[in-house]
Amino acid sequence: MKRLSARRRQVLRMVANGYTNAQIGRELDIHPRTVDRHLAETYAVLGARDRANAVAIALVAGLLEAGDVGMPGPLAVSVASLEPVDARLAASEPARAARVTGGATRRSGAAA
Structure with missing residues (x-):
């Protein structure tokens, strides 16, 4: 090129x-x-x-x-700041985190 x-x-x-x-x-x-x-x-x-x-x-x-x-404005986040989102949700709101992440025990491809 x-x-x-x-x-x-x-x-x-x-x-x-x-x-x-x-x-x-x-x-x-x-x-x-x-x-x-x-x-x-x-x-x-x-x-x-x-x-x-x-x-x-x-x-x-x-x-x-x-x-x-x-990435201007509210989108200005680093990838590192996005990685622990599930952990923060789980620590602050366990029930909501389970709904957002599909539950702690659900495995990929497993029947719900």
Whole structure:
């Protein structure tokens, strides 16, 4: 696969974080049409159809890392903070935790 220039990777990283072409242009002090050209070349190199597809391909290909993509607002959580959810539910509300997790004794594939 042809490599992306540092500038095109920077633009793609900003796209992955929800920036519009106008916002990218302002941030990088380039014209929005220049952003369009960078993205068109990026789509061609990656074989992408659109912004979302380009970001997905770049993540899978290792051109972007998960840490390059921020999640604003209430979605801004780390994977580590999600892992102990079942344990916290079980400790604070045992009956509710059993309903949410399917019960402590239920095994995957077992009849209920």
